[in-house]
Amino acid sequence: MRTQIVPIASIMAATAANNFLAFAINVLAAKNLGVEGFGIFSLAFSLATLLGVFGDLGFNLSMVRLFNKYQADPEKQTYVLGSALGFKVLLLIAVATVSFPLGGVLARHMGLDPGAQGLFAIALFTGGLLFIWSYFQSYLQAHRLFRHLAAYILAYMGLRSLFLLVAYRFSSENPMAWLMATYTVPLVVLATVGVALKGWGAIMVAVGRPGASFPILKELLGYGKWVAISAIAYTAMPYVVRFILAIRGSLEEVGIFSAGMTFALVFSTLNTAIRAVFFPQVTAFQEEQVRVFLARLNRIAPYYAVFVVFGVAALGLMQWLLLGAEYRTALPVFLVTSVALAGVIFLGFRTMILHTLMRPEVDAYVNVIRLALTALLAYALVPEFRAPGAAVAYGLPLLIGEGYMSWYVARRVKR
Structure with a gap:
């Protein structure tokens, strides 16, 4: 138990730092965008967060649980990881395909000007990226790579801080710039790195054996x-x-x-x-x-x-x-x-x-x-x-x- 104190403390510290940055982002956005602009930014962020939660489908907890369940069978563990990631990648592709027209529908339904269509499209795509980011965190938890997880959370915080400075310097009154700088672009970087380094091999194994992967996927959905x-x-x-x-x-x-x-x-x-x-x-x-x-x-x-x-x-x-x-x-x-x-x-x-x-x-x-x-x-x-x-x-x-x-x-x- 004592050996886990340092990694657990590092995750809590990294999460607290990232949450504090999110708090600071909201305060700065509220002051720079004004009431109406901050309202639009909040709607876009809400849309991204909601979609990220919907797209999880309970997979993250289920993936960790089933990974531990099959600890005596490494091959099934690979199917668990690959099936979950493959399903989430397909969801991300589907979201990216419909994001622009659906963004327009949402903007019109809320009585917003046509310029909000692009913002909502970016918000939908950001929600899809959250599918991959949350998977990646669960992947590291399943393997108990807690120090790695803390490092990636801090990397997320660092990327958000960096791109926030750019947005604040050149477009401090644009809600889309705030959303892309603090969520979309950092998530693109982390999702790409995460899939390339940790998930691509598991996807290939799962795709290569669909007969073994589909029962695992069904179990993930059921649990x-x-x-x-x-x-x-x-x-x-x-x-x-x-x-x-x-x-x-x-x-x-x-x-x-x-x-x-x-x-x-x-x-x-x-x-x-x-x-x-x-x-x-x-x-x-x-x-x-x-x-x-x-x-x-x-x-x-x-x-x-x-x-x-x-x-x-x-x-x-x-x-x-x-x-x-x-x-x-x-x-x-x-x-x-x-x-x-x-x-x-x-x-x-x-x-x-x-x-x-x-x-x-x-x-x-x-x-x-x-x-x-x-x-x-x-x-x-x-x-x-x-x-x-x-x-x-x-x-x-x-x-x-x-x-x-x-x-x-x-x-x-x-x-």
Whole structure:
């Protein structure tokens, strides 16, 4: 276990640095693009992220799991890696083929000018590149090349920083330049290098033996269905809110909502780090350990509440000072979403027990319902309450869903 401390710490440090850069990118984009420009940039980024999540299809977790399952059969491990990458490359080609016409359809549907077609086309292509980048990360995890993974994450950060400087110097008021500099071009470089160095041989083996590859592909799809449903629904929630804001509100309101969420996502980043550390331990608990764990959570709840109050106050002050008067109306969005995400973090310790109980479908069903409720609330609240209404539409289902899963865990553990 001690031998893993350094590589795990290096991955956490690299991820934290890259997340901080993403935070800085959003702050700089908000200040340089203005409210409307930042709104358009946020829509394009949302589209890319959503497509990246949809295109994963739960493959990343499934690939790592099946790679370990077949550790006594290296040939099947190669089929697992090759089948997953081959499928994702085909998806990327399909996305690239339809990106430009589909970008135009999306721009017209949202009432944007024709210039947004190219931006949305680039966003769709960027989402396709995320298929390959996420595969590459899972490949390194499967082989337990943690130092390599940390190095590639830092390389991603370095490329984004480099191209951001270029975009900032020559085209600081163009949303497409910001998207391409901070996501598209770095992902093209990493995807090309990753496939060339790590994945091409596995693809060739999988293509050469389709009779052996198709059953593996079927197993990948079957294992990942609950993971995919849950991840897609949960990830889609804030982006669906943005799209409804663009249609039922305005681009300015999308910018306001995105600015408020930028600071609230500090809690989301904290949640990701906590789950990465505790999830493997919690899911290995026995029945009595689960009860002890839940009792400890109850005892630390007041201390966590104090931490949240101070954290929200500090981040709210930062938003007030950094973004300036143009974004002061984003403060209610930040307050609502940060409190919701902070609550989800704490309740998430309890709901991790769902996987200890081997009930991942509960998480999937709840997230699908949360997504539907978010869309309905946003559609109803946005015309009158604008960005703050969108924040309520996002935050309330988050808390309700996590609260229900927490209650479900408590009921099952008492049996």
